[in-house]
Amino acid sequence: MHRLAITTLVGCALFPLGAGAVTLTDNLQLELKPQVVSDYRSRGLSMTLGDPAAQLEATLIHSSGAYAGVWTSNVNFGMNLKARLEQDFYAGFFIPLNDDVSLDVGYLKYTYAKEAQFNMSEAYAILKAYGFKFGSYYSNDLKNFVGKDQDTLYTYLGYSHEIVDQVGLEVRYGRFDFKDDVFLSNSGKARGDYREWEAKLTRSAFGVDWGLSYIDTDLSKSECASYYGYTDVCSATVVVSASKTF
Numbered sequence: 001m002h003r004l005a006i007t008t009l010v011g012c013a014l015f016p017l018g019a020g021a022v023t024l025t026d027n028l029q030l031e032l033k034p035q036v037v038s039d040y041r042s043r044g045l046s047m048t049l050g051d052p053a054a055q056l057e058a059t060l061i062h063s064s065g066a067y068a069g070v071w072t073s074n075v076n077f078g079m080n081l082k083a084r085l086e087q088d089f090y091a092g093f094f095i096p097l098n099d100d101v102s103l104d105v106g107y108l109k110y111t112y113a114k115e116a117q118f119n120m121s122e123a124y125a126i127l128k129a130y131g132f133k134f135g136s137y138y139s140n141d142l143k144n145f146v147g148k149d150q151d152t153l154y155t156y157l158g159y160s161h162e163i164v165d166q167v168g169l170e171v172r173y174g175r176f177d178f179k180d181d182v183f184l185s186n187s188g189k190a191r192g193d194y195r196e197w198e199a200k201l202t203r204s205a206f207g208v209d210w211g212l213s214y215i216d217t218d219l220s221k222s223e224c225a226s227y228y229g230y231t232d233v234c235s236a237t238v239v240v241s242a243s244k245t246f
Contacts, residue, residue, distance in 0.1 A: 028060065044198070056073075086111070092107065103127055132157070156174030157172070
């Protein structure tokens with residue numbers, strides 16, 4: 001569940017067409033992005049029990065703004081679950097309104113080999129304006145212990161800014177809301193949503209994009225364990241990343 005950077009990925013490839021991607025035809029590009037991270041975190045939660053992950057994204061981008069792609073990563077949910085690979089398939093349309101404002105809308109399908117019960121889909125819309133970014137992801141087919149077809153809504157507000165040459169700051173604050181109360185605390189209180197946030201420093205050096213993130217959620221250890229089975233996959237952490245876009 002990684003889809004937080006589609007607008008940046010597609011936007012950079014479209015301005016101008018041909019920059020930072022492999023040109024297939026006059027109107028079609030292929031963009032490849034391999035990445036390694038010290039912990040695969042999605043919406044504040046570890047998808048690898050705190051272990052590193054290797055990831056690869058491939059996106060076909062048309063000059064009209066249409067795009068489609070696949071993203072993959074190793075995962076580990078523990079508890080004798082067999083899922084070790086996540087593959088996400090997505091398609092959408094990127095609409096540049098001007099040099100500083102854009103809209104990105106699309107559809108995303110998450111799949112997990114050998115654990116298909118975790119498969120789900122989302123429709124998303126991302127508005128980017130003057131360094132700010134607002135995103136919303138809606139799903140109506142998440143399956144969990146409450147029952148199948150659990151509605152969820154994830155929204156976030158982010159901001160990015162280049163501090164000095166080649167050094168950037170990215171911040172995000174998000175809310176993940178479930179239809180039912182799925183998080184239970186030691187006191188017996190239940191809730192159906194949580195908040196998550198990230199502050200990330202980025203630096204381009206030696207042809208590689210480096211990142212250093214601080215990530216946390218407002219879930220207590222008991223709330224985390226009640227839904228995800230572990231107390232520490234929702235806790236604060238620092239994540240180091242390295243990626244390169246072709």
